[in-house]
Amino acid sequence: MSRAVRPLSDQDLQELLAQCRRDNARDNVTGILFYSHGNIAQLIEGEPAVIEALFQKIARDGRHSHVHKLVEKSIKQRSFADWSMAFHPLESEAFHELAGFFLPHQVPAMPGTLAIADAMLVDLVRQAVFGPGISSQDSVTASV
């Protein structure tokens, strides 16, 4: 989780989405990023070496601060097919068609491969970013 140094505009977010989609696809990194009102949370999956280096790079990124890692663990299989982002753009029209973009309540269900503890972590973190009341199609129920 982290805090944006200043609010990210639609354009900032779109650029971040494009760059991360490109680089993460290249590096075989998957996961999801939540953004709202300066609150940021991200989950990334990939080769340990790749993830370690990426985390170092992201932590040093000047666009945000107060970066802290919640958990780091080795997994047997991935839970995300690609890398995506969920946030509330001011002009949602422009984003509908973009690959890898979701409105917060459209985030797809967490797959059953995710342990309940981890699914709950994603839910708590999403709740912390978007505030209570954004129940997406997943939530822990779906992963049972």
Add this chain to the structure above:
Amino acid sequence: MRDQQLQDILRHMPAGIATLLGPELRYGFVNAPMQALLGGETPEGQPFAEHAKVIPHDLLEVMRQVRQSGRPYVAKGYCLPLAGPAGDAPTPRYYDLALEPIQSENEEERGLLLFAVDVTAQEEARQRAHELALETRRLDARLRVLTETAPQITFTVDADGRCEYVSPQWYYFTGQPPTADLNAIWPLLIHPDDRLRVLYQSEAARAAGTGWSYEYRLRRHDGQYRWLLSRALPELHGTHDKPDKPAYWHGAMTEVHDQRALADALRRGEAELRFLADSIPQLIWTATAEGLIDYYNQHTAEYTGLTGEELGPTGWVGLLDPAEQAGAARRWIHCVATGESYEGLFRMRRHDGQYRWHLIRARQLTDERGPCWFGACTDVDDQHRLREVLQTQYDELARTNRDLDTFVYAASHDLKQPLHNLRGLFDELRRTASFDDPEQEVILGMVDEALQQLDTTLHDLAATVQAQRQLTAPTEPIQLAGVTEEVLLGLRTQIQEAQANIILEFEAAPTLVYGRANLRSVLHNLLSNALKFAHPERVPHITVASHLSPVGQPVLMVQDNGLGMRLKDASDPAFQLFERQHPQLAGAGVGLYLLQRIISSRGGHLEVTSTLGEGTAFTVYWFE
């Protein structure tokens, strides 16, 4: 040199030149700069005083005296208001004026040479310097007042760490005399435990050309060591990216003793709480406002066999029985969103794989630092097991009880046939055999009575078990009058024999919601009792009445004028099974016991009042 040539040179000098001749100081030669100075036209022969209005009076007087005395005079930085172009306000300009007498026998040719050099620029610079000096002195004074009144010690040290200046507060604080050798004394006043560190840190900062900020204890005038925060910055000259090596450091020291004491207390408080939490044989944890666990106590590690690191911010849910994890997680997310307290009974895995029942509780605490969560998991496995054991035993007892009932019922039922046979045989015997002894008749009567009594007992035992079974039967609204009539019909032989007078009064509460069979049993027992214990010397009067109690609950009363009985306690008749009030009369005593069982099982109680030889009144409070 030709006169004309000389005049040309003079005319172009960058200084004003003029000759003023005769007692009236008439214009002689006037070059262009002087003309400009005097404000334009300077017609030769005109008296200087009349024409040049700009010339102040004192200057004119000095000119006259120079001419008279023949002694030259020089005035430096003399101010002349020069008329501005087109009648603007005159601006003051400054000149160095040289007045040189021109000697001559001829009165008219005696005069003076006026030489004026414009020094306005220099003069202005001088004045500015003066003003700056004044301002500097003012700022200096202000700085001194500030540094000496601020509640801080201010100081300046040089690159070698020698103290150049220290504000008077240092002397107040330390109580040292103004003559004290600062550089020798200061280090000695630092707390011995801090001294080496402070000296090293300050030297390192000076060597690196950077500032410093550290805390240390300095001895106050009363001998107490107080914590101070010392901060200093180097005085930097040169350009931003190529600064000179600093020569001085300026800084201030602030007393932070109380803050430190407070911070120490807080730290100690937290350490104590942590110690407490670690000592409790329960799983204790805290979580952030987002619901992520940030502390597990020592016991958690011991119970789970996992470190806080391994458990992570949500790992606890993975310790629960897999079937309960999703529900527990959903509940926790909901509580974090709403701030509601969390509570649940879960089976939680121990390090050895055994699941034990735990009561998990968490509450949100909100203070000025925002919300956070405190949670505890209490091992209630032993209680849980105990309850399970008790439940099993209870079930067993209930079953045994049922078996016993069944046995009693079966036995009484099975005994009926042999009894029946016995009576048949006995009747047959009486009919066919003849007895000579008159005593035999009495014995026959006793056998008859014993058989009768055995029959009643068997009947009552069966009825008791029957009623027991019917206690769980559904209830329905029942007309008291109708059921009572039915019961009386069953008792008609006894009523006729006794010639009893029975009065029914159900108008006040005609219906009752009850189990039908139970109600019938109650009425049957009460009425047959009243008939059985009738007084042999008078006609039995029995009243059956219903009414509502003051709180609106139905009540039934059965009153007789029979034998009456001896009571231990009216409100707790404590009828014991087979307790016989009147041993000379037939009856098993099972009846009253049965009554009480029925009434109390359905939530009511039975009261009785009685006077020996006068009569008895039973009151049934159907419900409390």
